[in-house]
Amino acid sequence: MLPFFDRVDGAAVNASVVSVRPGLSPGMGTGILAGLGAGAFWGMAFVAPLMAPNFSSVDITAGRYLACGLVSLLLMLWSGARRQRIWPTWRQAGAALWLSVLGYTGYYLLLSLAIQTTGATLPVLVIGTIPLWMMLLGKPEGLLWRKLVPGLLLTVMGMALMMHATASGLGAVGAGADLWLGVFYAGLAAASWVLFGLLNKRWLHQHPEVNSTMWANWMGVAAGLGAVPIWLWAGSPLQIMVDRDGFGTYVLVCGITGVGAAWVASVLWNMASRRLSASLAGQLIVSETVFGLLYGFVWNAHWPAAMQWLACVLFVAGILASIKAHR
Known part of the structure; x- marks a missing residue:
């Protein structure tokens, strides 16, 4: 395990370092920063399928999580060499496998299918509803609903502004079967992740x-x-993938998203989940939408x-309003 994450996760941190606004406790400040950091890494996932267009959603999903699994195993073995506990019990292993399907392989497979069906913009917006569901389903008992309203x-x-602003970009897709199939995949991905969260x-x-x-x-x-049977069942044969144009880019994309958007983001999200209520942590997922859109704009060079821009400002204002409500 990385010493930095061990230290931040296992001990109180000085309030002057972690407080993002006056009046926040050290734990809450750390959780907010961790949640925003997770959103920044998760946002990478929205442009990954666009960077490797010659590879299917199954190939991208399997490659990403094979990379994540390999890095995780190496870190576990490193921790074992330092005489730290590394292996879960059978019950813990079962929980990890089940939740990884909900929030990792299953979620990202559905998201990749949505992105490859309709492009990045519409799935980003559908996934952007996750904070709303998390806020509604994860509200602490003592928090009044009126405080969450702003x-x-x-x-x-x-979200309404962003949908209106990007509606013209969906003209090429139209309102046909591809559009609604993409919405269906993105909706299933959102439901899967809310349950995981x-x-x-x-x-x-x-x-x-x-x-x-x-x-x-x-x-x-x-x-x-979990990525292995997915790839064996529906992925491309290895030799065909190697011979395909852009294989080097595909490997790079899988490596970067496997480490950053999967492993690092997971550590940061776990830190946020321990310190924040589900409603506040869920609100911070809006940052994933903001970063995903910005990365998409950079990739498309416009x-x-x-x-x-105004929609992104409203997203940030919503995060700040939610932080104030939970203080």
Whole structure:
């Protein structure tokens, strides 16, 4: 396990370092920064299928999580060499496998199918509803609904503006079967991740003896194991992939997203889940949408329209309003 994550996850951090606004506790400040960091890494996943267009969604999903599983296994073995605990119990291994299907391989396979069906913009917006569902389903008992309303309204307004601003970009797809199939895949991906977010948070709170890095390693290995049958069942034969144009780019994309958008993001999200309520942690997922859109704009080499900039401002304002509500 990485010393930095061990230290941040296992001990209190000075408030002057982690507080993002006056009045936040050290744990809450760390959780907010970790959640935003996870969103920044997750946003990479929205451009990955566009960077390797000659490879199927199954190939990209399998490659990404094989890379994540390999990195996780190497880190576990390194921890074992330092005489640290590395292996889960059978029950813990089962939980890691089940949750990795919900939040890793299954989720990203559905997202990749949506992106390859309709392009990146529409799936990003559908996935952008995850914070709303997390806020609604994960509200702490003592928090009044009226305190969540400003953050919810700002997020909904941002989504409405973004959908309106990007509607013309969907003209090439139209309202035919491809569009609705992409919406279906993206909707299933969103539902899968909401369920993962709620169950993963509950599991972490029930098992404080398992730190965030250890759990990310177990989940990563489980995701790597789950990627193998997916690739064998529906992926391209290895030799065909090697001979295909862009194989080097494909390997690079899988490596970067496997480490950054899977392993690092998982550690950061686990840290956020331990320190924040599901509703506040869920609101921070809006940052994934913001980063995903920005990465997409950079990849397509054009600036966002004024309305898209305004939507991003509303997303950020929604995050700040939610943080204030949870203080």
